[in-house]
Amino acid sequence: MTASPEDPLEEMRERTAETLADARKEVDRARKTLHDQIIPSSQTIDDVDYEDHSDPQADQAEPRTDHQSGQASDDWLGQAIALAQDNVEAGGWPFGAVIVRDGAVIATGVNEVLADGDPTAHAEMLAIREACRVLKDINLAGAVLYASCEPCPMCLAAIKWAGLTGIVYAADRESSARAGFPDKEIYDLFDQPRDAWPMDIRQQAHDHAEEPLTDWGRKHQDD
Numbered sequence: 001m002t003a004s005p006e007d008p009l010e011e012m013r014e015r016t017a018e019t020l021a022d023a024r025k026e027v028d029r030a031r032k033t034l035h036d037q038i039i040p041s042s043q044t045i046d047d048v049d050y051e052d053h054s055d056p057q058a059d060q061a062e063p064r065t066d067h068q069s070g071q072a073s074d075d076w077l078g079q080a081i082a083l084a085q086d087n088v089e090a091g092g093w094p095f096g097a098v099i100v101r102d103g104a105v106i107a108t109g110v111n112e113v114l115a116d117g118d119p120t121a122h123a124e125m126l127a128i129r130e131a132c133r134v135l136k137d138i139n140l141a142g143a144v145l146y147a148s149c150e151p152c153p154m155c156l157a158a159i160k161w162a163g164l165t166g167i168v169y170a171a172d173r174e175s176s177a178r179a180g181f182p183d184k185e186i187y188d189l190f191d192q193p194r195d196a197w198p199m200d201i202r203q204q205a206h207d208h209a210e211e212p213l214t215d216w217g218r219k220h221q222d223d
Contacts, residue, residue, distance in 0.1 A: 084148035097123040101143035107131035124155035
């Protein structure tokens with residue numbers, strides 16, 4: 001049975017879907033605007049040379065400045081914060097991330113949890129995914145992730161898995177908690193015994209538990 005247009009619940013769902021769609025468009029617009037400021041529009045991401053051709057005197061030089069924003073183009077942390085601010089203005093959550101390697105931005109991300117309806121769509125996670133696509137590699141060694149806020153445990157684990165060399169963040173987990181986000185609670189949870197966790201988590205014996213690991217190890221033992 002099809003809901004009538006007068007159905008309040010259906011009408012609310014439609015409004016929510018429209019709001020999310022509009023928010024996603026604004027997030028994409030804001031992200032593209034900042035990305036174009038970081039990487040000139042005449043240069044595609046595939047054209048960026050990631051080899052280190054830096055000038056030995058570069059450390060003594062004045063910081064490069066983006067003439068559109070007035071912001072130093074190598075202020076990577078400032079750019080992550082700007083992404084987060086743009087995301088807030090677009091209706092998203094206040095988190096942005098920039099991944100840099102050899103003095104070039106290779107990926108950016110903003111929190112798209114609301115826009116995607118995906119609780120894993122954190123800024124750092126999306127930036128890591130983009131960086132891996134750009135570099136066609138799951139190993140991001142040599143890259144540094146700049147985050148507007150201290151990465152949550154999920155993102156921290158992803159950063160470790162991706163092999164990034166460093167993390168630089170602005171606001172910390174205490175600031176995030178004051179804004180209403182549970183990052184600190186999750187960090188604190190790891191210090192608690194499993195039986196104190198808010199969900200049931202336990203190991204269960206199974207006759208075939210070790211087989212996938214054993215098979216993988218056998219296939220890769222000579223690697």
